[in-house]
Amino acid sequence: MRDLVIIGGGPAGMAAALAAREAGVEDILILERDQALGGILQQCVHNGFGLHTFGEELTGPEYAWKYIDKVVEKEIEYKTETMVLSISPEKVITATNATDGIFTVEARAIILAMGCRERPRGALATPGTRPAGIFSAGTAQKLMNCAGYSVGREAVILGSGDIGLIMARRMTLEGAKVKAVCELMPYSGGLARNIQQCLHDFSIPLKLSHTVTEIHGRERLTGVTIAEVDADRRPIPGTEEYISCDTLLLSVGLIPENELSLCAGIALDPVTGGAAVTAARETSVPGIFACGNVLHVHDLVDYVSEEAATAGKSAATYLRGAQEKNVDLLLRTDGRIRYTVPQKITEKADTTVYFRVAAVYRNASVSVYSGEKRLFTKKRAKMAPGEMESITLPASVLPENGELRFILEEEK
Amino acid sequence: MYDIAIIGAGITGAMAARALSRYRLKICILEKESDVAMGATRANSAIVHAGFDAKEGSLKARFNVEGSRMMEDVCRELGVPYRRNGSLVLGFGSEDRQALETLLNRGQKNGVEGLRILEKEELRAMEPHISHEADCALYAPTGAITCPYQLCVAAIGNAMDNGADLFLDFPVSAIQKTPEGFCIHAGEKQVDARYVLNAAGVHADSVARLCGDSFFSIHPRRGEYLLLDKTAGSLVRSTVFKAPGKMGKGILVSPTVDGNLLLGPTAEDLENKEDTRITAEGTERVRRQAAGMVEAIPFHKTITSFSGLRAVGNTGDFILTFGESGVLHAAGIESPGLTAAPAVAEYLVTLLLEKGLSPEENPAYNPHRASAHAFREMTAEEKNAVIAKEPAYGKIVCRCEGVTEGEILAALRQNPKARDLDGVKRRTRAQMGRCQGGFCMPRILELIAAEQGIRPEAVTKCGGASRILTDKEDTTCGI
Numbered sequence: 066m067r068d069l070v071i072i073g074g075g076p077a078g079m080a081a082a083l084a085a086r087e088a089g090v091e092d093i094l095i096l097e098r099d100q101a102l103g104g105i106l107q108q109c110v111h112n113g114f115g116l117h118t119f120g121e122e123l124t125g126p127e128y129a130w131k132y133i134d135k136v137v138e139k140e141i142e143y144k145t146e147t148m149v150l151s152i153s154p155e156k157v158i159t160a161t162n163a164t165d166g167i168f169t170v171e172a173r174a175i176i177l178a179m180g181c182r183e184r185p186r187g188a189l190a191t192p193g194t195r196p197a198g199i200f201s202a203g204t205a206q207k208l209m210n211c212a213g214y215s216v217g218r219e220a221v222i223l224g225s226g227d228i229g230l231i232m233a234r235r236m237t238l239e240g241a242k243v244k245a246v247c248e249l250m251p252y253s254g255g256l257a258r259n260i261q262q263c264l265h266d267f268s269i270p271l272k273l274s275h276t277v278t279e280i281h282g283r284e285r286l287t288g289v290t291i292a293e294v295d296a297d298r299r300p301i302p303g304t305e306e307y308i309s310c311d312t313l314l315l316s317v318g319l320i321p322e323n324e325l326s327l328c329a330g331i332a333l334d335p336v337t338g339g340a341a342v343t344a345a346r347e348t349s350v351p352g353i354f355a356c357g358n359v360l361h362v363h364d365l366v367d368y369v370s371e372e373a374a375t376a377g378k379s380a381a382t383y384l385r386g387a388q389e390k391n392v393d394l395l396l397r398t399d400g401r402i403r404y405t406v407p408q409k410i411t412e413k414a415d416t417t418v419y420f421r422v423a424a425v426y427r428n429a430s431v432s433v434y435s436g437e438k439r440l441f442t443k444k445r446a447k448m449a450p451g452e453m454e455s456i457t458l459p460a461s462v463l464p465e466n467g468e469l470r471f472i473l474e475e476e477k
Numbered sequence: 478m479y480d481i482a483i484i485g486a487g488i489t490g491a492m493a494a495r496a497l498s499r500y501r502l503k504i505c506i507l508e509k510e511s512d513v514a515m516g517a518t519r520a521n522s523a524i525v526h527a528g529f530d531a532k533e534g535s536l537k538a539r540f541n542v543e544g545s546r547m548m549e550d551v552c553r554e555l556g557v558p559y560r561r562n563g564s565l566v567l568g569f570g571s572e573d574r575q576a577l578e579t580l581l582n583r584g585q586k587n588g589v590e591g592l593r594i595l596e597k598e599e600l601r602a603m604e605p606h607i608s609h610e611a612d613c614a615l616y617a618p619t620g621a622i623t624c625p626y627q628l629c630v631a632a633i634g635n636a637m638d639n640g641a642d643l644f645l646d647f648p649v650s651a652i653q654k655t656p657e658g659f660c661i662h663a664g665e666k667q668v669d670a671r672y673v674l675n676a677a678g679v680h681a682d683s684v685a686r687l688c689g690d691s692f693f694s695i696h697p698r699r700g701e702y703l704l705l706d707k708t709a710g711s712l713v714r715s716t717v718f719k720a721p722g723k724m725g726k727g728i729l730v731s732p733t734v735d736g737n738l739l740l741g742p743t744a745e746d747l748e749n750k751e752d753t754r755i756t757a758e759g760t761e762r763v764r765r766q767a768a769g770m771v772e773a774i775p776f777h778k779t780i781t782s783f784s785g786l787r788a789v790g791n792t793g794d795f796i797l798t799f800g801e802s803g804v805l806h807a808a809g810i811e812s813p814g815l816t817a818a819p820a821v822a823e824y825l826v827t828l829l830l831e832k833g834l835s836p837e838e839n840p841a842y843n844p845h846r847a848s849a850h851a852f853r854e855m856t857a858e859e860k861n862a863v864i865a866k867e868p869a870y871g872k873i874v875c876r877c878e879g880v881t882e883g884e885i886l887a888a889l890r891q892n893p894k895a896r897d898l899d900g901v902k903r904r905t906r907a908q909m910g911r912c913q914g915g916f917c918m919p920r921i922l923e924l925i926a927a928e929q930g931i932r933p934e935a936v937t938k939c940g941g942a943s944r945i946l947t948d949k950e951d952t953t954c955g956i
Contacts, residue, residue: 187781
């Protein structure tokens with residue numbers, strides 16, 4: 066029986082482990098599937114990490130190393146190349162690796178930090194052939210940055226999520242020609258700074274309201290047909306354009322990886338694809354917490370670390386038997402606000418609520434209502450789906466129970 | 478000099494090769510692609526049909542019913558998944574009811590067991606997600622599902638274990654008559670054989686013409702499919718069809734033996750025998766028709782789409798006969814070709830023996846092949862015994878499908894060896910899950926390179942020029 070087992074040794078898992086140790090948990094085990102701790106940061110060789118957390122601009126591996134060093138220094142136990150196969154609702158974890166074989170660990174508390182995966186091409190059912198040369202952006206990033214391979218010479222990128230934008234720049238720096246970044250929506254899903262630094266600075270065209278309508282080539286990709294889409298995201302006949310290329314990168318969304326959560330009987334939020342959690346990041350199964358991209362997809366690793374620290378601290382509180390549940394509030398959204406994390410508040414304390422909006426809104430306000438009563442409101446000049454927003458509700462405004470409705474209102 | 482050369486490593490050629498390997502014969506299988514199971518066998522509905530579709534008295538009817546009876550044993554011997562999940566043909570309204578009655582009669586004449594018509598209540602009790610519009614259905618309890626490409630890989634592998642040779646990248650370009658039999662060319666390469674079996678799928682007519690036989694023709698009929706995530710796989714238990722139309726059996730909704738949900742196929746007659754594109758119209762048609770049969774299909778859980786080409790002959794039936802050239806043709810093997818394959822193989826063997834092929838038995842013949850899924854079906858204790866000996870079985874490479882490094886290495890070493898990423902995929906399911914290889918492809922690529930002693934840049938997706946990586950030296954920035 067272990068006190069705390071953390072599934073995943075990426076930024077979330079490591080920050081959660083350190084916070085739990087800080088809060089007094091001695092017996093911690095991190096299970097990591099890859100060969101080393103660090104998670105996806107290991108392949109993110111670009112800079113821009115750590116501005117919030119450390120006040121300096123780090124690369125992904127540098128950011129990871131800050132945490133890996135501390136995990137080692139604090140003598141937190143971890144197993145790498147270890148894949149968790151299942152988690153039972155009773156918190157029995159089954160895992161496998163080459164030295165231990167298949168083994169089980171019983172845990173008093175678990176923190177889920179498995180991260181997310183990319184949506185594959187198949188999910189789009191893009192017409193055409195199925196040649197080599199089509200990669201999800203993160204797979205191409207791993208091939209280039211971790212193994213030093215080259216994936217192609219002329220690329221089109223579908224989707225303007227952050228990984229797609231980063232890879233547009235990365236491939237350009239590697240000597241490839243990135244001919245276009247196509248985005249189905251009329252706005253980019255990536256961070257504004259990435260659009261500037263990865264596309265505009267390299268004169269890579271960003272084609273908003275465009276998609277790939279056909280894939281060409283039998284063995285290796287030879288080109289794609291792109292087209293403009295209408296308001297219903299349907300290709301507009303006559304706008305087709307053929308672009309020859311040997312590589313198509315897809316950056317069409319990230320999906321929190323929650324197969325293990327489901328097998329533990331944890332309730333998921335259909336919008337985030339992650340667990341529905343309390344402000345303590347506790348899931349519907351008591352003693353199982355979740356943080357990082359397995360919970361909802363973050364823009365910045367700094368926020369992942371912050372959220373993971375909350376989960377780590379909360380797990381420590383749970384293990385001490387010191388949880389306070391003195392309110393019972395369900396957070397609801399209006400559609401314009403797509404989701405909130407947390408989805409529940411159970412403790413009367415200052416609570417930061419993260420959320421994403423469904424479209425680009427200018428001069429809008431976000432208000433929180435309990436019944437007809439407005440508890441809180443905050444104005445924003447601009448909100449976009451690509452940027453995670455947050456508001457902090459003071460403990461003093463929180464009612465005892467009921468629903469907190471999050472409403473977005475545009476100024477007329 | 479081979480006793481027999483089989484042209485085409487699809488399910489028909491594979492089953493024939495295996496059946497022939499029971500005899501003391503020198504057998505070779507010639508395949509133009511870089512792997513086996515690359516034509517219709519790769520992309521079809523994976524159904525073991527009960528046998529009520531084919532017209533009574535036809536070869537299709539005969540071998541469908543016989544093959545359906547043989548399939549469970551064949552799958553067991555070859556270690557291939559098989560599940561008798563039953564099939565349903567839905568009826569919407571009185572016209573369909575008549576069509577179902579016709580199928581029922583035909584099936585009974587064909588010798589299909591257990592067929593009956595279900596009324597709405599019983600149908601809904603059996604399959605709660607069936608459309609409310611369906612008011613009756615033909616139920617065939619002997620309908621089953623299997624995995625066609627695994628079956629083909631296993632049958633070829635078993636034939637090879639029993640002594641057969643496989644030549645890949647062997648696109649037959651000429652067939653010459655010789656005093657002893659035939660000389661078969663593929664560019665510079667050639668093999669000699671006493672007998673030739675033409676099982677070249679959509680290309681069977683072209684191969685027949687190479688030896689002077691032109692009494693049949695084949696055209697490709699494209700079928701597009703959508704495959705949904707395993708979380709959608711239990712939406713229906715049976716394979717669900719709609720009452721048939723002129724262009725085949727229409728769209729089906731079926732679980733797969735691996736637990737996914739399969740929707741399709743469309744039916745589109747083409748000229749081009751290589752055109753396995755998927756189209757926006759096809760995808761839309763599959764979605765629309767499937768949605769009319771089964772309710773609440775979670776289309777957003779689509780993990781991939783693909784298409785296959787059925788080899789449609791001009792006679793309306795299987796063509797299983799010697800040509801004037803003396804070459805034995807197994808052509809026009811469209812649906813129910815997968816189901817019929819084991820029975821067709823036996824029939825082809827009979828024809829060849831009648832023609833003078835030596836019936837001496839192969840004393841070393843072993844009908845069994847180690848299952849590619851043996852490891853995943855073990856208990857934890859059994860697995861740990863394997864891992865203790867071979868630690869690679871403790872390392873999961875493909876997380877979505879839970880495929881270990883040990884299983885991937887086995888696929889690279891077991892007959893017929895996987896040579897590329899798609900070959901590993903078909904044998905192990907690695908890269909076939911919900912992330913479609915996003916995480917594991919780089920690792921599998923390196924395993925293939927290491928196992929074959931080649932550069933990672935030389936590893937392909939599916940042979941030929943389908944390389945994944947490009948050479949660094951050639952890029953403009955390669956310093």
